[in-house]
Amino acid sequence: MSALDVSIQAQILNLMKQIQKDTGITYIFITHDLSVVNHFSDDITVMYLGRMIEKAPSEELFAEPIHPYTKALLSAIPIPRIHNRPERILLSGEITSPINPKPVCRFASRCNCVKPICMESEPPLVEVKPDHFVACHLAEEQADMLSAGI
Secondary structure, eight states, X not given: OTTSOHHHHHHHHHHHHHHHHHHOOOOXXXXXXXXXXXXXXXXXXXXXXXXXXXXXXXXXXXXXXXXHHHHHHHHTSOXXXXXXXXXXXXXXXXXXOSSSOOSSOTTGGGOTTOOGGGGTSOOOEEEEETTEEEEOTTHHHHHHHHHTTO
């Protein structure tokens, strides 16, 4: 889809959405284009090095991302505003090898919230809010902060 002209891409996505509405079919849509995902999806799963790290309804994921990688991805979406632009989260560090990864957090080497536990064990996927799942040792702490408005 990303290689298509924007107007052609929009026409194809609208056609797919209409077919979905008419027939009730479900799509599994794999993309790196998060603005398309937001327009097109009811639920979103974010993956990092082959592992699910966050899954939530589309609106909630965009409004309240919890995993640090999801936050970084969403901060990279270009927003056509001059004022009040969200700060872009830049990732640094080495990408962990996807071949025989260690049983630790795969994102730890690039995470700006890393804690010692992240280097000791792989975080389980936990439901932090209804239908919102996150694989991060700090997920519940992050969800509590969002709920408190911090």
